[in-house]
Amino acid sequence: xxxxxxxxxxxxxxxxxxxxxxxxxxxxxxxxxxxxxxxxxxxxxxxxxxxxxxxxxxxxxxxxxxxxxxxxxxxxxxxxxxxxxxxxxxxxxxxxxxxxxxxxxxxxxxxxxxxxxxxxxxxxxxxxxxxxxxxxxxxxxxxxxxxxxxxxxxxxxxxxxxxxxxxxxxxxxxxxxxxxxxx
Amino acid sequence: xxxxxxxxxxxxxxxxxxxxxxxxxxxxxxxxxxxxxxxxxxxxxxxxxxxxxxxxxxxxxxxxxxxxxxxxxxxxxxxxxxxxxxxxxxxxxxxxxxxxxxxxxxxxxxxxxxxxxxxxxxxxxxxxxxxxxxxxxxxxxxxxxxxxxxxxxxxxxxxxxxxxxxxxxxxxxxxxxxxxxxxxxxxxxxxxxxxxxxxxxxxxxxxxxxxxxxxxxxxxxxxxxxxxxxxxxxxxxxxxxxxxxxxxxxxxxxxxxxxxxxxxxxxxxxxxxxxxxxxxxxxxxxxxxxxxxxxxxxxxxxxxxxxxxxxxxxxxxxxxxxxxxxxxxxxxxxxxxxxxxxxxxxxxxxxxxxxxxxxxxxxxxxxxxxxxxxxxxxxxxxxxxxxxxxxxxxxxxxxxxxxxxxxxxxxxxxxxxxxxxxxxxxxxxxxxxxxxxxxxxxxxxxxxxxxxxxxxxxxxxxxxxxxxxxxxxxxxxxxxxxxxxxxxxxxx
Numbered sequence: 001x002x003x004x005x006x007x008x009x010x011x012x013x014x015x016x017x018x019x020x021x022x023x024x025x026x027x028x029x030x031x032x033x034x035x036x037x038x039x040x041x042x043x044x045x046x047x048x049x050x051x052x053x054x055x056x057x058x059x060x061x062x063x064x065x066x067x068x069x070x071x072x073x074x075x076x077x078x079x080x081x082x083x084x085x086x087x088x089x090x091x092x093x094x095x096x097x098x099x100x101x102x103x104x105x106x107x108x109x110x111x112x113x114x115x116x117x118x119x120x121x122x123x124x125x126x127x128x129x130x131x132x133x134x135x136x137x138x139x140x141x142x143x144x145x146x147x148x149x150x151x152x153x154x155x156x157x158x159x160x161x162x163x164x165x166x167x168x169x170x171x172x173x174x175x176x177x178x179x180x181x182x183x
Numbered sequence: 184x185x186x187x188x189x190x191x192x193x194x195x196x197x198x199x200x201x202x203x204x205x206x207x208x209x210x211x212x213x214x215x216x217x218x219x220x221x222x223x224x225x226x227x228x229x230x231x232x233x234x235x236x237x238x239x240x241x242x243x244x245x246x247x248x249x250x251x252x253x254x255x256x257x258x259x260x261x262x263x264x265x266x267x268x269x270x271x272x273x274x275x276x277x278x279x280x281x282x283x284x285x286x287x288x289x290x291x292x293x294x295x296x297x298x299x300x301x302x303x304x305x306x307x308x309x310x311x312x313x314x315x316x317x318x319x320x321x322x323x324x325x326x327x328x329x330x331x332x333x334x335x336x337x338x339x340x341x342x343x344x345x346x347x348x349x350x351x352x353x354x355x356x357x358x359x360x361x362x363x364x365x366x367x368x369x370x371x372x373x374x375x376x377x378x379x380x381x382x383x384x385x386x387x388x389x390x391x392x393x394x395x396x397x398x399x400x401x402x403x404x405x406x407x408x409x410x411x412x413x414x415x416x417x418x419x420x421x422x423x424x425x426x427x428x429x430x431x432x433x434x435x436x437x438x439x440x441x442x443x444x445x446x447x448x449x450x451x452x453x454x455x456x457x458x459x460x461x462x463x464x465x466x467x468x469x470x471x472x473x474x475x476x477x478x479x480x481x482x483x484x485x486x487x488x489x490x491x492x493x494x495x496x497x498x499x500x501x502x503x504x505x506x507x508x509x510x511x512x513x514x515x516x517x518x519x520x521x522x523x524x525x526x527x528x529x530x531x532x533x534x535x536x537x538x539x540x541x542x543x544x545x546x547x548x549x550x551x552x553x554x555x556x557x558x559x560x561x562x563x564x565x566x567x568x569x570x571x572x573x574x575x576x577x578x579x580x581x582x583x584x585x586x587x588x589x590x591x592x593x594x595x596x597x598x599x600x601x602x603x604x605x606x607x608x609x610x611x612x613x614x615x616x617x618x619x620x621x622x623x624x625x626x627x628x629x630x631x632x633x634x635x636x637x638x639x640x641x642x643x644x645x646x647x648x649x650x651x652x653x654x655x656x657x658x659x660x661x662x663x664x665x666x667x668x669x670x671x672x673x674x675x
Binding site: 088089092135138150175 | 275279281282283284285288289294297298299301303304305308309311312313
């Protein structure tokens with residue numbers, strides 16, 4: 001095994017667009033991967049998170065499983081970076097926050113405006129899937145975050161900039177205004 | 184004259200000016216603003232423009248604090264930057280300011296300020312208040328979750344429009360912009376749907392439906408300053424164009440014009456609405472319920488045949504008010520040569536045109552004067568005497584005339600600008616043969632025509648976009664027809 005710094009990324013409550021944007025750094029990824037070892041990630045499909053230097057979260061926290069993963073990653077990483085509006089601000093997931101989880105589930109599975117052929121009896125999800133938290137929120141409502149990269153998704157340049165700065169040991173990282181976006 | 188120092192730079196102003204006014208007059212652009220808008224009285228609602236003044240224990244809002252002689256002002260200290268960032272974070276935490284599903288994203292002053300101030304996270308818990316939105320108006324939507332309570336819309340409605348529709352209800356974070364003391368916008372009796380509030384709105388709170396998702400101002404290729412063609416007021420419009428397509432029409436703000444950027448509903452919304460549609464690129468001939476493409480020769484031959492057969496006393500031609508004078512001369516000369524009486528002398532716009540212009544100004548008012556004119560106009564149609572009406576919109580005020588029109592031949596030239604009124608549609612419907620020269624195949628008049636001929640749209644005639652069809656081409660159509668009919672187009 002190499003002694004290169006290890007990186008783990010997780011995909012919580014989001015569309016995975018941030019991971020797509022991460023892949024959009026194109027050929028720069030070759031140089032990047034020569035400097036780090038990518039461990040658990042939706043890209044490698046490795047699920048178990050080892051002890052890593054850098055943990056990256058894409059997505060907000062809206063259920064118990066996501067909260068658990070975020071806390072696990074926080075414990076196992078030295079630096080935690082969140083990317084994307086869902087992870088940074090809460091994003092589109094927070095649309096449900098003016099309702100209770102019960103109202104949300106009922107609205108989605110039972111009283112939905114669209115008739116469903118998949119679930120005609122309007123059965124609500126049971127205990128086999130993670131329980132919704134009272135609200136969907138940004139990652140830093142639950143665990144400490146070191147680096148923020150906003151954007152929906154962040155520009156590939158912003159992600160690359162953040163990773164380069166972290167690799168160079170320059171923390172705290174501030175994404176320059178010309179790379180920052182919220183949409 | 185008073186002397187002030189901004190970040191060490193000496194600037195001059197006059198007593199009575201605010202700190203911000205002096206700064207702007209001296210080219211100091213380091214004071215951020217959100218609730219301040221040129222042309223409105225300053226309110227100091229957002230506190231973004233705070234500056235440090237030597238000797239003052241607290242920060243002052245530049246937009247409301249009077250400038251005084253000898254003031255030493257700091258506009259961009261770390262303390263100010265942190266304070267301003269904190270204000271932005273509180274604004275973001277207060278309501279729904281998630282940009283990814285907002286039509287104003289990219290055009291939003293709040294977003295631009297947050298990015299400028301390096302806001303990469305929000306330290307405060309979000310409130311997620313349950314605030315009711317109002318989409319009852321057919322012209323615009325009010326998403327109060329996007330509101331930063333800057334009051335710009337309210338002040339615009341009061342000070343520039345004079346409608347005084349808007350106001351605030353409640354206090355604190357649940358304060359809302361409302362119309363008519365709580366009446367829904369769709370039911371407002373004072374709102375004139377001019378859309379000035381939407382232009383003043385720095386976020387995506389008030390959105391004009393017609394403009395939503397057409398594109399961002401910053402993505403536009405150009406913004407052309409033009410004159411609104413709809414009435415004699417001649418308001419200045421700022422037309423944003425992207426890829427030869429109109430994105431939005433704004434009033435021209437600032438001190439340059441006395442109207443302060445005010446436009447009416449027609450100028451801001453209808454004009455924009457009339458700029459979209461499937462373009463007619465080739466002549467078409469009715470075929471059953473639809474149309475088929477045809478060659479110019481076929482179309483011109485058909486029109487020639489129909490004109491020859493038609494009883495000239497039962498024929499008519501109408502040109503839109505927006506028709507350029509060069510083309511109008513050809514138009515009047517051509518139909519005049521056919522025996523159709525015109526008032527278009529010496530290249531002047533016929534009196535009808537003036538009349539229609541005035542009627543636009545008074546469009547809402549049903550004055551006796553209007554009625555007399557309309558009745559006279561309608562009588563001439565009913566008498567089926569040869570007529571040439573130059574007006575974008577013969578009125579719909581004479582329902583008695585409906586169905587009594589029966590013309591042999593009707594030629595209608597539109598620029599796609601107006602919703603045709605009932606009597607024109609009736610006239611088209613009751614014509615034995617009708618030709619509609621239109622930019623859009625979707626134009627309501629086009630559905631009733633027997634032959635369609637392509638035309639330039641209003642914004643092409645106004646020089647805002649590259650024309651798809653030139654005026655010269657449109658004159659050539661009449662010239663070719665004149666050759667076929669063996670007539671000489673009269674000099675007018």
